[in-house]
Amino acid sequence: MTVSSAAPASAHDAGATTPGESGIGKAEIGDFTPHMVTLRWTEEDGWTTPRLGPHENLSLSPATAVLNYGQSIIEGLKAHRQPDGSFSVFRPRDHARRFQGSARRLSMPELPVALFVDALDRLVEANTDVVPDRPGYSLYLRPYMFASEANVVPRPAREYTVVVISFLIGSYFGDSPDGVSAWVCRDYARAFPGGTGSAKTPGNYAPTMPAQLAAGQAGCQQVVWLDAVERRWVEEMGSANLFFVRGSGEDLTVVTPPLNGTFLPGITRDSVIAVARELGYRVSEEPVAVEDWRADCESGLVTETFGCGTAAVVAAVGRVRDGDHEWQVGDGTTGPVTSAVKERLLAHHHGRTPDVHGWRHPVRTGVRR
The missing domain is CATH 3.20.10.10 (D-amino Acid Aminotransferase, subunit A, domain 2)
Structure with a gap:
């Protein structure tokens, strides 16, 4: 599997601009951020280290197992700006464990919790500058795993790829008081x-x-x-x-x-x-x-x-x-x-109340690239 370069589009509108193209330097609601993280698992070597790179298209063999047998799982979680301007991911370890449960159900390898959180950290750290410091804005994180082996035999694949992308999100149903x-x-x-x-x-x-x-x-x-x-x-x-x-x-x-x-x-x-x-x-x-x-x-x-x-x-x-x-x-x-x-x-x-449950995972900036 290879990736080919392409500017990030929008989560809701393919005509949206890449953050920074308008000269503002900030993303708008629905815009994908400029980076993504990838890692891979093979039966022989296990998991690779998460790699930060540009948001790019994926290039797949027409025999890719996921296209034939549907081995694919997803997660969805958010990173929120805190009162001091930093970012915190909400309950990433719980999402990691659910990701593992989904993988088990589809006979896919379980991504270790530490690698799941590391991948999120790398992506959030790279994209904090494009998130406006305005109420209601958060960074939606979409990790997914798919069977990336070129294979048309109906069995669990022997190679899988994890990709984590992100986009800016506001209020999904708007702010109207009407239900x-x-x-x-x-x-x-x-x-x-x-x-x-x-x-x-x-x-x-x-x-x-x-x-x-x-x-x-x-x-x-x-x-x-x-x-x-x-x-x-x-x-x-x-x-x-x-x-x-x-x-x-x-x-x-x-x-x-x-x-x-x-x-x-x-x-x-x-x-x-x-x-x-x-x-x-x-x-x-x-x-x-x-x-x-x-x-x-x-x-x-x-x-x-x-x-x-x-x-x-x-x-x-x-x-x-x-x-x-x-x-x-x-x-x-x-x-x-x-x-x-x-x-x-x-x-x-958003860090406006004590974290009595240990839900907020602070993302350190300037640590890795």
């Missing part, structure tokens, strides 16, 4: 018991696109996925884990579906559970039936619903459509619990 609209998918299932639902692999995403198109045609922004067996239990929304605020006062409970192997164990989900408890809320992991969600919203028992994920952070759900039925969550806007959880999580991201 997003969600469409309950009845025609497709995202994952099945015993499948790859708990692994972060591209093969989980492509089959969801018809449902996303259908949601748009129904006037909704996101898809709510139900379990594949009974088509009754709420699992997740798009690529976000879901939370429900049930009751009020001393009876208020923040509820989220339990992990069952068919949807992703979100690092943000785990962070939200911890943050909600920090704020004094009771948290319960229990199954949520879609019909109960509707009935509890209509009765006023459920006053808020929100999704969370690396890109989305925390976003309220304001309206839900399920076939011919449609209901509103609370008053359709971001509620007080959702707001409090989001603000506390952002405070952890």
Whole structure:
């Protein structure tokens, strides 16, 4: 496998400029940064050292194993500017361990945690200068691994490549107080018991696109996925884990579906559970039936619903459509619990609260090139 030189485009628009081309020297939302990190594993030699280089195109053999058999995994996490101007990566070791879990599920080599973190450090250090020092801006980091051996025999590959790229990201759902609209998918299932639902692999995403198109045609922004067996239990929304605020006062409970192997164990989900408890809320992991969600919203028992994920952070759900039925969550806007959880999580991201959980990994600058 070789790489060929090309200027970084945009994560959302191929016509975006490379940072610095406009003379500003800073990236805009969606722009890829000028660098990437690569490393390789072979059956004979194991892992190489992460190498920092320019953001370049990949050149692959038409027989590359990933193109034939789909051995590929991804991760997504962020680096945030801190009050002193430095950068910190949020929970990189937890993402590294999830990356390892995804690799195991697809019979791929497990990247050591130290190498995963080293690769992130090298990339963030090289790209801090292009991130504007403005609220809401973060560096989204996308590590991925794929089977890079030229081979068309259906077996685990004997060579793999890891690439880490980054781009500038703001608020995924914008800053409007209105909640997003969600469409309950009845025609497709995202994952099945015993499948790859708990692994972060591209093969989980492509089959969801018809449902996303259908949601748009129904006037909704996101898809709510139900379990594949009974088509009754709420699992997740798009690529976000879901939370429900049930009751009020001393009876208020923040509820989220339990992990069952068919949807992703979100690092943000785990962070939200911890943050909600920090704020004094009771948290319960229990199954949520879609019909109960509707009935509890209509009765006023459920006053808020929100999704969370690396890109989305925390976003309220304001309206839900399920076939011919449609209901509103609370008053359709971001509620007080959702707001409090989001603000506390952002405070952890950006170093505005003590790091009692050890979540922030500071990136040292000027150490390596």
